[in-house]
Amino acid sequence: MMNQSVIDLLNQQINKEFYSAYLYLDMANYYADQGLNGFENWFYVQMQEERDHALLFRQYLLNNGEKVKLDAIAAPDKEFKSFRDPLIIALEHEKYVTASINTIYEEAYKNKDFRTMQFLDWFIKEQGEEEKNADDNIKKFDLFAGDSKGLYMLDNELKARIYTAPSLVLD
Numbered sequence: 183m184m185n186q187s188v189i190d191l192l193n194q195q196i197n198k199e200f201y202s203a204y205l206y207l208d209m210a211n212y213y214a215d216q217g218l219n220g221f222e223n224w225f226y227v228q229m230q231e232e233r234d235h236a237l238l239f240r241q242y243l244l245n246n247g248e249k250v251k252l253d254a255i256a257a258p259d260k261e262f263k264s265f266r267d268p269l270i271i272a273l274e275h276e277k278y279v280t281a282s283i284n285t286i287y288e289e290a291y292k293n294k295d296f297r298t299m300q301f302l303d304w305f306i307k308e309q310g311e312e313e314k315n316a317d318d319n320i321k322k323f324d325l326f327a328g329d330s331k332g333l334y335m336l337d338n339e340l341k342a343r344i345y346t347a348p349s350l351v352l353d
Contacts, residue, residue: 184246185293191286192239192298193251198282199236200255203229205275208258209268218265218333220341224319225268227345234348235305242301265333269323273316280309304350 206229213221243250260271283305290298322339326332 184248184298185289185295188286188290188293188295188298189243189248191289192243192248194253195282195286196236196239196243196250197253197255198279199232199239201258202232202275202279203236204255205258205260206232206272208260209262209272212262212268213265216265218337220337220339221265221268224340224343225272227343228272230345231348235308238348238350242298246297265327266320266323269316269320273313273320276309276312276316280306280313283309304348308348 206225210222210225210229213219213225240250260268262268262271283302287299287302287306290296290302319340322336326336
């Protein structure tokens with residue numbers, strides 16, 4: 183039987199992951215409104231990943247005989263004043279999610295919940311990739327998007343991103 187504090191944190195993470203999906207969908211919508219379909223695509227794919235992360239946490243709880251508790255998902259409240267703003271907010275948000283997962287890991291470790299720690303290992307690696315991707319987007323934007331031609335080329339690069347379902351196997 184899992185420790186209740188770990189269960190609570192895992193349930194809270196489901197909500198955080200769904201909020202992440204909402205936030206990235208909002209960013210995709212912003213870029214769609216601006217005619218930047220590549221940026222829209224990149225954030226739409228990101229939304230799909232975050233949705234699936236929420237579902238992985240859900241399945242993990244169910245696989246361990248624990249109750250899933252869904253809370254309300256807050257509407258995104260970020261305001262974008264420039265094409266760069268969502269990129270900065272995305273990196274800040276990924277750092278927030280990383281800290282949240284680290285908190286769950288710390289609680290699992292404290293309770294000698296090695297199964298949950300092993301489950302979280304995949305997310306810890308994933309968050310490293312998420313933060314790097316977000317940081318890379320900022321660097322590319324700063325390097326190349328200073329004029330309309332560079333912005334167009336970066337938008338085309340981001341248009342090529344395709345969704346790949348997570349490879350985490352739950353048992």
